[in-house]
Amino acid sequence: MEKLKLVCCKCGNLMETLPGSSQDVIIDEETGEMLYWSGQKCGYRTIDCIVCEKCQEKGC
């Protein structure tokens, strides 16, 4: 499996893996895009707008 380049869109931090909470994925019914859970404050976000665990704690 090819590794995704995961960059936090808040702080620019490069993530090796998806944050644990972002294993929760849904498909946007309108756009067909995959949305990753990014914590209660950030909600569901697309892969190019994902936030790291630290930023999830701080809030969006």
Ligand SMILES: [Zn+2]
């Ligand atoms: Zn971050």
